[in-house]
Amino acid sequence: MDPEPRSAKGRRTRARLVEAGKTVFERDGFLQARITDIATEANVSHGSFYHYFDSKESLFREIAEEVEVRLVSMDDIAQDLTESAGPVDRIRAANKAYLAAYRKEAKIMRVIEEVSRYDDEVRKVRSKRDDYLAARLESAIKRLQADGLADQRIDERYAATALGGMVAKFAEMMFIGGARFDMNTAVEQLTYLWANALGLVPTADQKVPAKSATA
Incomplete structure (x- = not known):
């Protein structure tokens, strides 16, 4: 080989x-x-x-790792942001990028989800993705607290794990589990949940849009 x-x-x-x-x-x-x-x-x-x-197992594990890396790379976030973008804008862009990436990889993610239940190596790949994402979110929360924008009572490690897990599970339910949600509304609602959980206050132009019917 x-x-x-x-x-x-x-x-x-x-x-x-x-x-x-x-x-x-x-x-x-x-x-x-x-x-x-x-x-x-x-x-x-x-x-x-x-x-x-x-073996096909070794091939699948490599594919799974490549896909998981793409999910957390979010290379397209910057193009949706301006220099004046605030923390809520950045959270929105991150949620949008993650959901878009998950939707694109939904077919293989369905298989990865299934195999991770009984293959330790694939499960390790998923855990590695989760750990990387949590570490990045934890760092972002620390910066918001240091800038006086996020609730100081929040433990950044717990918050990063909980909020990151929320978005990941929502994506799984939306694109694999068959839950019918409008993409734009999903991005907005996840963003409000994130902002509220951290104690962030949206600016005046970030009003809650009218609720739309499920797609």
């Missing part, structure tokens, strides 16, 4: 296998997915698969 091919051709082949694996796992689920189908989707021989991965 060659996990990190040195040649450009090898890297392209490995990338095709990762993309093909994602397609097959989304379509067939983890248990029903076959290495033969993944190899066919990637347009490589069955034997070539084992040059890059020793």
Whole structure:
């Protein structure tokens, strides 16, 4: 097995296998997915698969880690913000980015959710995502408290874990569990819950919009 091919051709082949694996796992689920189908989707021989991965489990774990990293990277947050953006604006942008990323990866996230229940390695990948997100949120809450904007009584570690878990669970219910919510309203309501929990006060132009019907 060659996990990190040195040649450009090898890297392209490995990338095709990762993309093909994602397609097959989304379509067939983890248990029903076959290495033969993944190899066919990637347009490589069955034997070539084992040059890059020793099992479908190792391929799935890599896919799961890539997806989890994309969920917390939120690279597109900055484009929605101006230099004058306040803390509520930043919370809104983060919630919007997370929900948008989860919606995009919903098919594979459904499979990751299922596999994490019995695969320790996939569960560790999910825990790593949760820990990274909690650490970043904890740091943000500390800054808000230092600036006198957030309730000083709040323990940032508990708040980061609880509020981050709220958004993650909401995304799972919305995009996997079948709960029908309007995207814009979901972003706004999660933002108000965040702001209220931390004791932040929205500015005058951040009024609560009229409630909309579920999509």
